Amino acid sequence: MKLGVLFSGGKDSTLATWLAKKNGYKIECLISIISENKESYMFHTPSISKTKIQAMAMGIPLVVIKTKGKKETELKDLKKAILIAKRKYKIQGIVTGAVESVYQASRIQKICNEFNLECFNPLWQKNQFELLDDLLKNKFEVVIMGVFAYPFDKSWLGRKIDRKFIEEMKILNEKYKINPAGEGGEFESFVLYVPELFKRKLKVKNWEDFGEKNSWRGEVEAE
Amino acid sequence: MILLINICKEKLHFYEFVKPVEDILSKNKIEFSTRHYKDLTNQNPTKADKFIICGTSLKDNDFLENIEKFSWIKNCKKPVLGICGGSHVIGLIFGGKIRRKKEIGLKEINIEKEFLGVKGKKQVYHLNQFRVLPEVWKHKTKPIYATLFHPEVRNKEIIEDFCRI
Structure with missing residues (x-):
């Protein structure tokens, strides 16, 4: 199955990427949301523009979308990014590094459901x-x-x-x-x-x- | 020993739907082993004392095409707990009908009769595309239990209480 990873450049989304790859899934693209709001509800913000360098080091294409980071518009921007990834890279599922946040996980589940994509959260509830x-x-x-x-x-x-x-x-x-x-x-x-x-x-x-x-x-x- | 039954077709879902239940058992020092439902025989599958059938994702519904693999539950006298997809399995085995009911996220429900140590208003985590049984369900005479929601996310004590039966 071809997957796209919601990628922030931090340890969680990278560990999720690594687990997906290790389990035989093909990572077609990474998806990064650059939020202008440093207190974003959904996204990890520092150094996210550096995800481009990480994506290059991994040899995986990157889809980047900028968001103003207001509570509901950032969800619209996330949808836009996922839709671009689906059209361009024909992904069939999304991987996230969500561990504890029900807020984050349930919103991504809803977007995946709307776009008929599988949703994988391999770090969910992890100690x-x-x-x-x-x-x-x-x-x-x-x-x-x-x-x-x-x-x-x-x-x-x-x-x-x-x-x-x-x-x-x-x-x-x-x-x-x-x-x-x-x-x-x-x-x-x-x-x-x-x-x-x-x-x-x-x-x-x-x-x-x-x-x-x-x-x-x-x-x-x-x- | 508790047997955890994995119903996920997608390998990567194991980490999201089975491992969190394994972690609750490990934390409570309860012996368990995990197997995929397709690897179980049609009779009472193992020497396990209890069974937990874990859930899976909204789109991963292959198990619904293979319900006959779970026919052993009908004659099972040992305790069984079905979580979400596992609840659908139990419901279908006992003659229930499946209908579409999409629920994602947290919701407050009221558990009227005591169920595996919980009663009253509870915040629960849902991730279901279908519904066969109600939020919580117990067989009239057998120790067979089901939750539509995911107790491994909120309400871990339900799983711990089931293990103590």
Whole structure:
């Protein structure tokens, strides 16, 4: 079955892509929504314009749509993107990296149903520590691109998701109820390399940090 | 030992519809094994003590063309729980009629009679294209249960309670 992936460039949508490929599905295209609203209800925002570089490294075509990111217009824009992918790449289904968000998942289910597409959410309800362990086990190279909750600060930007990171998440989870995989929007990530999915490794060329106190985002120039 | 029955035709759906149920059983240290419905024989399929028939996606309805594969349920004396597509299977085996009823997302329902430890108003997660049985259903005399909604998403305690029967 030919599939398109709703792709943000972060760990979840990349892990979902990897799982689909590993299970024998053909990834025809990635679909990215660039939201002008940094507080988007539906989409992960930092560095999403860098999905183009990731798509090139994977050798998979990318469909990009810009949205102003207002609550209901962003759904219209998402529909538009999915329809373009269906027409251009003849996809028969959509893959998402939804883990916990019923808001996100049920809206995508409705769009897929309207367009007669299968909808796959291979990370659905996944334990967040298991999700982080899966990244390590399968040698995903992932860096933190944004932090949006206490007690995170600027020093977390650019950190790799490694064993030490997971151990610290265990402590932050116990102490501050931080979701270990950032499912509550506590942090966002960017994938630099995945064996068997990326044809080459991305490198961070330049970092720019924006923010204050416990809310920081990085803009990365990858190559 | 509980046998989880996978009704998904698409391999990738396993992670969305079967694995979350496996995870609830693992967390509760309950022994289980998982098999695809097409791999089960028509008699009482295994030495399992209980069966859970998991759901599948809105479009993945191949199992409805193979309902005879589930005829063992009719004479099964052991506890069975059907989730969503699994609920359709149980309903059809006991003579119910299938009709279109599309429901996607969260909804509040009222469970009038106690059902696997829950009663009263509950928020449930639906993902169904059809309906055979009501929201919750129990066989009159046998320990056979069904939920139209997905208790592995909201109301995990229903699955835990079923495991304790």
